[in-house]
Amino acid sequence: MTNTRRDYNNAEIAALLSQVSSRCPLCDAPLFYRKKQRQYKGYELAHIYPLNPRPEEVVELANSPRLCADVNDPDNIIPLCVECHGKFDKPRTAGEYFDLYQIKFDALQQERQRSLASQYPLELQIAAVVAHLHSASVEETGDATLAFTPKAVDDKLDATMPPPTKRKVRNAVEDYFRHVQAAFLELERSDPGCSELIFVQVKAFYLMQKRQGLPQSQVFANLVDWIRARAKAQTLESAEAVASFFIQNCEVFE
Numbered sequence: 001m002t003n004t005r006r007d008y009n010n011a012e013i014a015a016l017l018s019q020v021s022s023r024c025p026l027c028d029a030p031l032f033y034r035k036k037q038r039q040y041k042g043y044e045l046a047h048i049y050p051l052n053p054r055p056e057e058v059v060e061l062a063n064s065p066r067l068c069a070d071v072n073d074p075d076n077i078i079p080l081c082v083e084c085h086g087k088f089d090k091p092r093t094a095g096e097y098f099d100l101y102q103i104k105f106d107a108l109q110q111e112r113q114r115s116l117a118s119q120y121p122l123e124l125q126i127a128a129v130v131a132h133l134h135s136a137s138v139e140e141t142g143d144a145t146l147a148f149t150p151k152a153v154d155d156k157l158d159a160t161m162p163p164p165t166k167r168k169v170r171n172a173v174e175d176y177f178r179h180v181q182a183a184f185l186e187l188e189r190s191d192p193g194c195s196e197l198i199f200v201q202v203k204a205f206y207l208m209q210k211r212q213g214l215p216q217s218q219v220f221a222n223l224v225d226w227i228r229a230r231a232k233a234q235t236l237e238s239a240e241a242v243a244s245f246f247i248q249n250c251e252v253f254e
Helices: 010-019 056-060 082-089 094-117 127-136 165-188 195-210 214-231 236-250
Strands: 031-034 037-042 041-048 077-081
Touching: 010 041, 010 077, 010 082, 041 082, 077 082, 077 094, 077 236, 094 214, 127 165, 127 214, 127 236, 165 195, 165 214, 195 214, 195 236, 214 236
Parallel strands: none
Antiparallel strands: 031 037, 041 077
């Protein structure tokens, strides 16, 4: 049975272009070009798994993963510049297929993550906690006492967390845990119950990440992005420090 190429509506095409930031994911060339003050299309919509694979392609891709069963599903479509599309199709190799599969897989994961993050609220007061770090000195020790017995960071991080990220989390805990805790204590004095609500929200967000079976490195990155967006953090490091606090505080990686 021969599959018929389907047409994609404007919304679907816009979503596909957004996934690759309107640049060819293989060569980074822009997918539009400007001529005489007008924009023109410089891309084609490529099937990652072929629409109608030739016998040799069936053999070549026999052990390759697929993004979906329907080859015309937008999840199996990616915009490529005309030149890269031609090279990808002729001949299609398992290695090049997997590279493009992974690019699309990552784009879909990021899209789902953005959608998921928008569904989980985080009190705006988290911004005050993050802002507190902008004036904190690493040398300051603070005098706040822990209201719990934290589990050692090293005991909570598994093999899916790369050593450099483990070191980053550990250092953030050592340098900023007391500062973040002090910020939450201050927040609690001015807005009773707010800190606990934030802790519950972070825990819920983490559990949804856990249900997806994501590696710890990805969960941490998603948590940092979520906090940074909600808190409008000035720096990535401040969002990482708060995310590391939640790891030590047992809302994340219990």
